[in-house]
Amino acid sequence: MRYGIFFAQDELVNLYNVYKTDAKLKNYIIVWSFKLKTVLFIFLLLTVNNLNSQEGLDDALSDGIKTVVIDPGHGGKDPGCHGAITNEKKVVLEIGLKLGEYIKEKYPEIEVIYTRDTDVFVELDERAKIANENKADLFICIHANAAGASAHGAETYVLGLHRTESQQKVAERENDIIHFEENSEEKYKDFDLSPDAIIAKQLQLSVFLDQSINFASKVQSQFKSIGRYDRGVKQAGFLVLYKTTMPSVLIETGFLTNKKEENFLDDPVNQIKMANSIFKAFQEYKSEIEGVNMMVVDGKGFSEEIKEVEQKLDSNTVEEKKDQIYFKVQIETSKTKMKLTDTRFKGVYVTEYQQDGLFKYTSGIFESDLKSANKYKNVMRDKGFEHAFVVAFKNGKRIPMSEALKLVEK
Numbered sequence: 001m002r003y004g005i006f007f008a009q010d011e012l013v014n015l016y017n018v019y020k021t022d023a024k025l026k027n028y029i030i031v032w033s034f035k036l037k038t039v040l041f042i043f044l045l046l047t048v049n050n051l052n053s054q055e056g057l058d059d060a061l062s063d064g065i066k067t068v069v070i071d072p073g074h075g076g077k078d079p080g081c082h083g084a085i086t087n088e089k090k091v092v093l094e095i096g097l098k099l100g101e102y103i104k105e106k107y108p109e110i111e112v113i114y115t116r117d118t119d120v121f122v123e124l125d126e127r128a129k130i131a132n133e134n135k136a137d138l139f140i141c142i143h144a145n146a147a148g149a150s151a152h153g154a155e156t157y158v159l160g161l162h163r164t165e166s167q168q169k170v171a172e173r174e175n176d177i178i179h180f181e182e183n184s185e186e187k188y189k190d191f192d193l194s195p196d197a198i199i200a201k202q203l204q205l206s207v208f209l210d211q212s213i214n215f216a217s218k219v220q221s222q223f224k225s226i227g228r229y230d231r232g233v234k235q236a237g238f239l240v241l242y243k244t245t246m247p248s249v250l251i252e253t254g255f256l257t258n259k260k261e262e263n264f265l266d267d268p269v270n271q272i273k274m275a276n277s278i279f280k281a282f283q284e285y286k287s288e289i290e291g292v293n294m295m296v297v298d299g300k301g302f303s304e305e306i307k308e309v310e311q312k313l314d315s316n317t318v319e320e321k322k323d324q325i326y327f328k329v330q331i332e333t334s335k336t337k338m339k340l341t342d343t344r345f346k347g348v349y350v351t352e353y354q355q356d357g358l359f360k361y362t363s364g365i366f367e368s369d370l371k372s373a374n375k376y377k378n379v380m381r382d383k384g385f386e387h388a389f390v391v392a393f394k395n396g397k398r399i400p401m402s403e404a405l406k407l408v409e410k
């Protein structure tokens, strides 16, 4: 042992002497020790990184879904995009609230958090913060789209590099809401949306990106199954997705700038259908993540709720109270009496009244509720009754709209 140490000392002294005198060897040693250090450093970095992402993946996979954050876009002073009869903040709030209800009903153990559940303005970075601070397992942003009058269909985005100008435009429009915010320049200075930064971000979040794309494709195929035109899963640089640290998607439910799609999205029945589609995609995703084979079913209240809304829209059997104002939707006028089962009514339940020697046919009845009557008018126009309009009744007689509005206001 002693000998060994002495030997080693001698060897070291020897080596040191050579090292001092031989410049070539000195360089050689310096270069190699540097190389060795670099290799060691990279090895350590990879190990730590690998551990981290492996942990993140294990976390995401083994714990399943405990918390979902639903983010209805826009709100308050920011209406989002709009068509002729409604705007984005209203439509997406209705769909978002319904989606949350379905998840809570079916999975009471899951915590559902909304970034907003009323008509209020919430800043973009605040939305991401809500998802991060609550350690959400899934972040679902719901929006509606705007483009030319013929653009139609639904698409779902994950964070990434846009591939077309139109994808970039969608992200730009959705990011643009920061001009409603104070100090936005200061707040978003860390958000680098350059291609390099987005690729780096994608790599950093690659564990979640696969899951985001997985959920996004399920949403799209559910939309397709209810007859929506499928614009596919896309990528673009959305600020709201930039800082979230969980699988995150941004759903563009349809184009409010397209008359037909606006009518569709404004209709409460279709809002329920859209929410139910996202809910079914959620169920599929959840069962996959958790490795459980689960039957995907409608939201618990789905069919009942649709029936209820349809009944409300379609009911003609309300017993009219004395002096109460009722709104109905007139869909047809004829010089001759028509059968209520006439095919021209397309199966819609109608009632008849006579005025000025003409036979007039209405559908739906809404007690003092002009808003619902207007919605129903759009449903009727969508059905092909292009000239449908709202009329007012009191004590079984049609009265002028101006008079009805005054009476309703009282």
Ligand SMILES: [Zn+2]
Pocket (backbone or CB within 6 Å): 073, 074, 080, 081, 088, 143, 144, 174
């Ligand atoms: Zn939006």
